[in-house]
Amino acid sequence: MAVNPTGRRRLLAGADATLRSVLVVASLVFAAGLATRFRARVDLGFDQTSVLQPDTHHKLAQLAGGPPVRITAFTSQPGRPDAALKDQRLRDLLDEVELAADDVEVRWVDYDRERLTAEQLGVTAYGVVVVQRGEQRVDLHDRALFQREGGPEGALRFTGEPALARALAQLLTDRRRMVYTLVGHGEPAADSPAPDGLAELARLLSTDHIELRSLDLARDRTPGEAPQIPADADAVLVIAPTATIPSTEDDVLAAAVARGVPFLVALDTGTGVPSWLQRAGIRLGDGWIMDAVRVFPYVDRPIPRTRTHPITADLARQALVTVLPRVAPVMAAVPAQDGVMTSTLLSSGDEAWTERGGAAVDGVPVHDPELDGPIGPLAMALAVELGPASGLVTRGDTRVVVLGDADGLRNATLAEGPGNPTFVMNAMRWLLRDEAALSVVRPPAAARRLALTRAQLDTLRAGALAYGPLVALLAAWVARLGRRER
Amino acid sequence: MVEVRALCKSWGPRPALRDVGFAIGSGEIVGILGPNGAGKTTTMRILTGYLAATSGEVRVAGHDVLDDPDAVKRHVGYLPETPPLYPELTVGQSLRFVAELRGYDRRARVLAAGTAMERVGLGGWEDRRVGTLSKGYRQRVGIAQAILHAPPVLILDEPTSGLDPAQVGEIRALIRALAGSHTVLLSTHVLAEVEAMCPRAVVLAAGRVRADGPLDALRAATGDGGWVEAEVRGVAPRVLGEVPGVAWVEPGEADADGWIPLRMKAADPARPSIAAAVQVAGGQLRALRWCLPSLQDTFLSLTRDP
């Protein structure tokens, strides 16, 4: 049969429709493939705990190129109240790690069923995560991955990512670095979980394989010998001494500076500046910084502006706010002394002044020109490099970071400010000359637990199970009623 | 208004329509007549753009159904064999839905639905659910849906099938009333319907057009005049065959009393001679009727396979 015009048209139109459908489906598949290849992941969760922290990404990137990383995770002990939650959390984390890095291989092992694997790896407990890279190996135990806050019934906190970050840092540098924080003059202790303590800081530093330890120069010394900074100290923190540091100890610190040990000095308003730092021309203003421009939700404190420096580059890029509740202005001598190079890390806005307790409106201090001095930008943190010309250093140079506020490093505030962990960590990395590790650091978040009594739990069960049928019945009844009126 | 030329449709190797062609002028009422399976529904579905023809051309109001199906659909109101109704909706909802589907805005929708309901006699039934209506009223809803957009061409597929006699009467009256403002094409296998409503019929059988024209012309084309029917007793049918003016005699079965029905090809004036011939032969005559061919006979002779 010859193809007549209608037949041809029909063929064209019909084939056209088929071709169009095929093309559309093909392009959809192609687009989906493209989106999978160039995938972007955005964490909309309030805690930002789901995608990996920039810092972990950074560490994984540093590890790339070397031998592949093998992560073997063992299941939690079944039957324990939190087993499901723990496994779920760990699995999420490791899924993300596998997504983030090409040369990381994650294996999930059922501890009860695959005992052989456990024996081969020498693992004898539930919930262990073994991180291997070539010959290197780091074991993360349950207590490092999950922590209870406030007793056995307290909230479970998943610290898997910081623990993993520490393991990765350990794979990067095998040597654990020691940082001492001075105590004995009213300073917070490294292991204190109190709101003004430094336990959070210690935990944060551990993700870079850094150990923070308290150091009491008067007590921690060999009897009969002069006090001294331990030889293994990679850096020393001086955080808000409330009493004056005796001159003997001040000399010990000065000797350490001369030796090249870097310092992080965080001072509260009214505390004395160590004499060696004074000699470098660093002073602390009396009073605290108030800024006429306030930003929600930090209405009672000045918002630090970041200045160009490796330490604050990430803060500037991500617009992270460092919370310094009551910060004193830090001043360097002008002109700079020989051999002393200072750069401002954080400073106030242009409409700030040094508040000295003058007039206030509605409880908020206002600028009092007589008492408070002129208006203008004020430095909150300085990075100082001391060269031999300063007379403080014998050879090479030493790095010091000076902060006009100590509260920003304490447990209570460290997690509050979005930029605080990043600022502290990057300051520490800069001090330790580990510039390659500079990156954004976020505080770990607590699991969001329900607080339910037994009775509430029972009510909840009854309600949850009855809800569906009840709602549907109600809807059907309403619809029926509406129809009967016709 | 409607032009169909050389229409063919086949499903696989089986042809359903073979070279169907007819033309309908504006304002005509045409019946498509044919036994079940003749291709009436297929033709109508092609006319409305629901199916595509294998070959051939269909134009409605000047638009080609393949090139511009939407224009054709705007000009055609269609009532399929089973009225396309949603039993869950009310009459008003159904009509407003169709109006919205045809692109009427909110106000025009209500207006068009109201007009259509009035025209088919559904005034006051707006809030009744379609599922609760009788068959006749459902058919009215179906027609209302078809005429809602005031189409110049109305295509009705077996509009009275399955209705009781009273309902059939009502629907026929309704269609006759509609015919004033629409060109109507209706299909049926019931002859009375065509006789009652359509001045013109297209007879379709086995996918072909067997006849097309006014009813009288159709009758004349097949009817070779009339015939005479008689019932006799005691006469051999062959005797009557020799009566002048009788072409042939077709005897039926004799009943218990010996009465034989006869069908004779003869003209009306031949009846007295037939009566006389029966008497001469000594037989009895109970009935002697002059018969004209009914449309039924025309239809049967047209659609009988050659």
Place this chain on the structure above:
Amino acid sequence: MSAAWAVWRKELAIYAATPLAYVLAAVTLSLAGLFFWLGVALTGEASLRVMLSDLAVAQLFIVPMLTMRSVAEERRQGTLELLLTCPVSPGAIVVGKWLAALTLCGIVLAATGVFPVVLAMYGDPDWGVIATSYLGLGCVSAAFCAAGLFASTLTDDHVAAGLLGIVMLLPLWLLAGAERVLPRAWAERLAPLGLVGHLQSFGHGILDTADLAYFAALGCGFLVLATHRLEGRRWR
């Protein structure tokens, strides 16, 4: 597109008038309640993860049941002839029907909104995570509605259409366990097609372009196929 809204309105009116939608809503909400309770009892966490991921699997069986009648029934009772003899594109009809089914899913999902409120009474849920979880469930529903609609264009029989829809979607779900059955290389290649993998990220607060594209492709693909079925019917 006004035709799509006409079809949407009509479909919703029919859903409201038939018991099917209420039965399916009751089943979905009952399962949601059960999963919610299980999640709370299992993890004690102020999160809807268990409920939402399990509900997505339940949708796989429920949504094809919801959409099974949408085209099959029109075809059976002859109303498809009405739709297709109106000057309306098959695409608009498909979109209208799809939106109607999706609207119903949305109403049912909205009714599960009491569960996060309960969580907020006894804990402090992460609203960002809950929002993405619901978005994920919405994506799944949209894709499943499209698949169910396509299944419904394949046959005149409701039940067959419903089963067909489930059978079409089931492999996507079962791919999650593919590595236990198939050779590793195969399983890895097929993994991106799996449903479960694309749902995980939504469950913990992450929007991933790959997941969004997966569900968009799945949904649009089935809609195109359904439109093609309606359009191609003319030529058979």
